[in-house]
Amino acid sequence: MISETQKWKAGERATAAKLLSPKGLFKKGRGIVLGSILPVVLLIAWELAAKAGLLAPHLLPAPSVILEKIMSMYRDGSLFGHVSITLTRVFLGFAIGTGAAVVVGAVVGYAKTAEQLLDPLFQAVRSIPSLAWVPLFILWMGIGEPSKISLIAVGVFFPVYLNIVAGIQGVDRKLIEVGKIYQLSPFQLTKRIILPAALPSFITGMRSGLGLGWMFVVAAELMGASEGLGYLLVVGQNTYSPDTVIASILLFAVLGKVTDSVLKWIEYRSLKWQDSISNQA
Amino acid sequence: MLHINRLKRTFNNNQAGFQNINFSVDKGEIIGILGTSGCGKSTLLRVLSGLDPNYEGKISSKDGNDNIGMMFQEPRLLPWLSVKDNISFGLEKEERKSNKYQTYLDLVGLSGFDQHYPKDLSGGMAQRTAIARALITEPEVLLLDEPFSALDAFTKMQLQDLLLSIWQKKQTTMLLVTHDIDEALYLCDRIFILKGQPGEVFAEVAVEKPKPRTRGDAYLSKQKAHILNLLNVEKKAAGDEQ
The missing domain is CATH 1.10.8 (Helicase, Ruva Protein; domain 3)
Known part of the structure; x- marks a missing residue:
């Protein structure tokens, strides 16, 4: 036993030291530097090419022009309005879609009968392309917020639902038996074994759901909106201003990345127990 | 404190599982269940632990207490x-x-x-x-289903000693399923040898030596030869049938 413990502790010291050493920090910094070489080179080349007149400004303006566009929207206050309305739509749709998926997915994953009853229907509905919903939702709910948020919720629902069902059905029978040895009730079994065991695939589902949420918000805002980043795309197209279009594409990219990072951080925090490559200390 | 009467659980048209199991366990005893694979020894523990409710026969404990602990082959x-x-x-x-x-x-x-x-x-x-x-x-009874079979030889011996020291402190009644004859002889007071498909208790071997015992002790070696002999009989019987 003593040798076992010492061996382990020695291993721990070694990895902790590796992480804190200048070499470890250098390694991390190196990743960031390596990852940004290509984008920076491309940006500089783009800027130079635009300045040299190689790129037509009415098709592809220089990065500095796009940045200036974003700054001017920030100064006149319209940037905040567009970003916040789009974020609100995504957030509400995401919350509604995820909430519904948790409830339905838990029932379908847990009860065989519910799966046989509901799953074929959901699988069929899932294969409908997202844009096909737009006219129907507008007919049903008008052009206002409810139709947009419903569309996003539908988009978020399916990946979350599929992953929850897969997660619950994939729970190791051996762990469930541990719960049965201690005579846990079905409710306790769900709470103490099934849900924690299904958490990794639930979070995976949320991340791909969020990605689809961003896709669907563009669809919703393209169809008819008076504010939002998708609306900016339409305005840019109609006024022949590529800087507006690219600026809003850029903002979508940034927002999508930031919101995904938040989920990734939650994933990291709540799945520290996982024995995976990314968790190797 | 634990009585098992005509216990039966079979699968595949009576080709696997066990049948006609009768024994009782006294408080503080360590019982070994030894047998080749497929004789239903793990199924027996699953039935006793309540994981498998589809059995025939009777399981009764004196205090009516169904507090049971279980350890599996994996942690x-x-x-x-x-x-x-x-x-x-x-x-x-x-x-x-x-x-x-x-x-x-x-x-x-x-x-x-x-x-x-x-x-x-x-x-x-x-x-x-x-x-x-x-x-x-x-737990009233601790059921152990080949608990050390996945470990290396040294860790295995350490944990067998740990189990014994716990038994000395707490006098926990244990039922140990194993395919390791040395392990059974080192830990158990009585060993049931299961054979056949479905498995039945073929022999009972008492290990009348106070614990802790010495590994490789002459008496244990003699008992081991005896058990091997019993298991060989099974092999011969199977050979005769063919």
Whole structure:
């Protein structure tokens, strides 16, 4: 036993030291530097090419022009309005879609009968392309917020639902038996074994759901909106201003990345127990 | 304290499982169940633990207490719980928050590892945690299903000694399923040898030597030869049938 413990502790010291050493920090910094070489080179080349007149400004303006566009929207206050309305739509749709998926997915994953009853229907509905919903939702709910948020919720629902069902059905029978040895009730079994065991695939589902949420918000805002980043795309197209279009594409990219990072951080925090490559200390 | 009467559980048209099992276990006894694979010994433990309710026959315990602990071949720790929470898993909600786990953590020699996750444990340490988890509810009977068969020889011996020292402290009644004759002779007071498909108790071997015993003791070697002989008989019988 003593040798076992010492061996382990020695291993721990070694990895902790590796992480804190200048070499470890250098390694991390190196990743960031390596990852940004290509984008920076491309940006500089783009800027130079635009300045040299190689790129037509009415098709592809220089990065500095796009940045200036974003700054001017920030100064006149319209940037905040567009970003916040789009974020609100995504957030509400995401919350509604995820909430519904948790409830339905838990029932379908847990009860065989519910799966046989509901799953074929959901699988069929899932294969409908997202844009096909737009006219129907507008007919049903008008052009206002409810139709947009419903569309996003539908988009978020399916990946979350599929992953929850897969997660619950994939729970190791051996762990469930541990719960049965201690005579846990079905409710306790769900709470103490099934849900924690299904958490990794639930979070995976949320991340791909969020990605689809961003896709669907563009669809919703393209169809008819008076504010939002998708609306900016339409305005840019109609006024022949590529800087507006690219600026809003850029903002979508940034927002999508930031919101995904938040989920990734939650994933990291709540799945520290996982024995995976990314968790190797 | 545990009586088993004409217990039967078979699968595949009576081709597997066990039947006609009768025995009783006294308090504080360690019973070994030895047999070649496929004779239903793990199924027997699954029935006794309540995991498999489709059996015939009668299982009765004197106190009517169905508090049973079970250890499997794998540790089966919950990967999202720390060692501390894994050990406390079988307790009631209030007790889970207490530091009752500390006694058992120390008992299995894992002091200081309470905050670690299972992924950071070696096989032996994980199995120690599983022992602590099985013991913390103070079970009437502890069922062990080949608990050390996946471990290396040294860790295995350490854990067998650990189990014995726990038995000396707590006098826990144990039912140990194993295919390791040395392990059964080292730990058990009585050994039931299961044979056949479905398996039946073919012989009972009493190990009349006080514990702790010395590994490779002359008496144990003699008993081992006896058991091997019993198992060989089975082989010959099978050969005769063909």
